[in-house]
Amino acid sequence: MSNQKQHLLGMRGALSRRADTTLSLLALGIAFLVWFLVTYEYAPEKRLVTGLFLPSPIDIVHGTQNLFRTGEMPGAIWVSMWRIAQAMFYTILVGVPVGVLMGSVPIIDALLRKFVDGFKSVPPTAFIGLIILWFGIEERSKTVFLFLGAIFYMILMTKNAIRNVPESYVTVATDIGASRLQLIRSVLLPGALPQIWDAIIVCSGLMWTYIILAEWVNASSGLGHTISIASRLNRSDEVFAGVIAIAIISASTDWVLRAIRRRFLNW
Amino acid sequence: MDEQKTAVTPFVEIRHVHKAFPIQPNTKPAPVVEDVSILIPHQEEGEFVAFLGPSGCGKSTLLHMISGLLSPDKGEVYALGKQVSGPDPQSVTVQQAYTCFPWLTVLGNVEFGLKTHGVEAVERRKLATEYLHKVGLGDRLDANPRQLSGGMQQRVAIARTLAMRLPIVLMDEPFGALDAQTRADMQETLLHLWQDEKNLVVFVTHDISEALLLANRIIVFSARPARIIYDMLVPFERPRPQSLLYDSQFLQLSQVLIGLLKHSEATTSDNTSTSGN
Numbered sequence: 001m002s003n004q005k006q007h008l009l010g011m012r013g014a015l016s017r018r019a020d021t022t023l024s025l026l027a028l029g030i031a032f033l034v035w036f037l038v039t040y041e042y043a044p045e046k047r048l049v050t051g052l053f054l055p056s057p058i059d060i061v062h063g064t065q066n067l068f069r070t071g072e073m074p075g076a077i078w079v080s081m082w083r084i085a086q087a088m089f090y091t092i093l094v095g096v097p098v099g100v101l102m103g104s105v106p107i108i109d110a111l112l113r114k115f116v117d118g119f120k121s122v123p124p125t126a127f128i129g130l131i132i133l134w135f136g137i138e139e140r141s142k143t144v145f146l147f148l149g150a151i152f153y154m155i156l157m158t159k160n161a162i163r164n165v166p167e168s169y170v171t172v173a174t175d176i177g178a179s180r181l182q183l184i185r186s187v188l189l190p191g192a193l194p195q196i197w198d199a200i201i202v203c204s205g206l207m208w209t210y211i212i213l214a215e216w217v218n219a220s221s222g223l224g225h226t227i228s229i230a231s232r233l234n235r236s237d238e239v240f241a242g243v244i245a246i247a248i249i250s251a252s253t254d255w256v257l258r259a260i261r262r263r264f265l266n267w
Numbered sequence: 268m269d270e271q272k273t274a275v276t277p278f279v280e281i282r283h284v285h286k287a288f289p290i291q292p293n294t295k296p297a298p299v300v301e302d303v304s305i306l307i308p309h310q311e312e313g314e315f316v317a318f319l320g321p322s323g324c325g326k327s328t329l330l331h332m333i334s335g336l337l338s339p340d341k342g343e344v345y346a347l348g349k350q351v352s353g354p355d356p357q358s359v360t361v362q363q364a365y366t367c368f369p370w371l372t373v374l375g376n377v378e379f380g381l382k383t384h385g386v387e388a389v390e391r392r393k394l395a396t397e398y399l400h401k402v403g404l405g406d407r408l409d410a411n412p413r414q415l416s417g418g419m420q421q422r423v424a425i426a427r428t429l430a431m432r433l434p435i436v437l438m439d440e441p442f443g444a445l446d447a448q449t450r451a452d453m454q455e456t457l458l459h460l461w462q463d464e465k466n467l468v469v470f471v472t473h474d475i476s477e478a479l480l481l482a483n484r485i486i487v488f489s490a491r492p493a494r495i496i497y498d499m500l501v502p503f504e505r506p507r508p509q510s511l512l513y514d515s516q517f518l519q520l521s522q523v524l525i526g527l528l529k530h531s532e533a534t535t536s537d538n539t540s541t542s543g544n
Contacts, residue, residue, distance in 0.1 A: 168362060168364045168366050169366065169368060171336065171362065171366075172360075172362060172366040173379075173383075174336065174354050175334055175336055175354055175359055175360050176359055176379070176380045176383050176384075176427075176431070177354060177356050177359075177383045177384060178383045179383075182383055186379070186382075187368070190368070190370040190371075191368070191370070193370070267369035267370060267413065
């Protein structure tokens with residue numbers, strides 16, 4: 001099916017690799033060209049769209065340079081990455097064991113399911129006020145916010161990963177005489193590990209979208225803060241610089257995590 | 268069976284076992300095994316029994332009741348004199364599906380079985396290596412199971428099972444998914460291995476030649492619900508080479524068994540057999 005070469009206008013299925021790459025690069029090129037043309041300064045202060053409304057690629061390069069020169073950008077990247085790393089640590093620390101238990105032990109699933117399902121549907125932004133009330137406006141509330149944004153997805157995806165471990169593995173281990181603990185530790189957990197890793201990838205992406213919100217309110221550092229300040233100062237070029245930085249970091253994290261998955265967790 | 272042998276605790280005793288479950292989801296439970304009693308007496312030199320029957324007849328269900336993975340609705344199963352209730356530590360099954368854990372190496376998979384039975388690390392490695400050599404995978408110890416062919420994966424499963432050296436080994440159509448040549452190789456390996464083990468092998472198959480080639484005794488089951496329709500002692504000497512397949516007595520016995528299976532399907536053909544187990 002997938003090997004079959006598709007007509008360019010065929011439905012579903014895959015294009016040839018070359019056609020696929022050409023078309024996607026072409027689309028990107030056209031978008032860039034349009035962007036460049038509408039924001040180009042044909043004469044001083046004479047352009048189709050103003051820099052405030054949509055900065056040109058050159059504006060963004062300057063904005064980025066500026067943010068690096070002042071030292072704002074490297075510091076902000078570091079702070080945001082550190083916050084996400086901490087939140088991810090706690091998300092894994094809590095989410096994986098709870099998800100594994102919910103997936104393996106029906107009693108625990110029955111007890112916790114309603115809470116997890118309920119909270120999953122609530123956007124963490126709804127809790128910003130409470131989080132600040134409970135955890136203050138300092139560092140801790142940012143981590144808690146990111147944690148709350150990801151933890152319920154982490155739990156549910158881990159639980160599903162456990163449920164998806166083939167029954168034949170469980171049957172064999174049971175037959176061989178594995179205890180319940182051995183079953184969880186030596187069969188369900190390793191069997192689910194690739195999908196748990198996928199959950200970590202998803203949550204990492206999720207946190208990079210939430211980081212802006214986390215750092216928008218009451219933060220004094222981080223990429224979200226950088227963007228928030230830049231937008232208050234009408235520095236659209238710096239807003240875009242920050243957004244692009246987040247996109248690049250988030251995409252490269254994703255790429256690295258996927259590479260690890262392909263190399264080491266490929267069952 | 269003579270008096271002297273029944274005095275020793277039998278390998279397996281199945282007494283009037285019944286089992287029913289829904290053949291398809293959301294249907295009423297249908298009888299799958301109906302009033303089956305089997306006595307497999309202890310033999311010093313080991314015993315090899317084949318359960319032969321059409322696909323989906325319930326012979327695998329019966330096997331799972333010996334291993335304790337399923338419990339009978341009615342009747343009892345005894346393994347070495349102890350009633351089976353829950354997964355039985357004295358028996359282990361080689362499943363039809365490839366069941367090697369992909370996160371462990373070939374060696375790790377064989378060691379896994381020994382680990383659950385509390386065998387020490389050094390002894391574990393020694394036994395696992397020994398049995399992998401016996402099944403012809405001595406040079407693939409560190410391979411990942413997914414790099415192996417289906418036949419090789421099944422060799423790993425057999426090594427994992429036999430390395431535990433349990434008195435009862437159950438095999439649920441273990442070669443069912445293999446091509447003819449691989450299957451013949453595997454049968455030869457299994458026969459060769461079993462001669463040293465002195466244990467009981469119960470081997471489920473729907474392949475008449477396989478049953479005749481491997482077993483001392485063949486119990487023939489009807490189409491679902493499984494009932495015993497014939498209990499045959501296989502007269503061939505061991506070792507049995509593959510050339511036995513062309514022996515005239517072998518062909519005669521095959522004919523008898525083919526007749527039995529045909530007859531059983533004809534009489535109970537109201538249920539079209541799906542491969543439900």
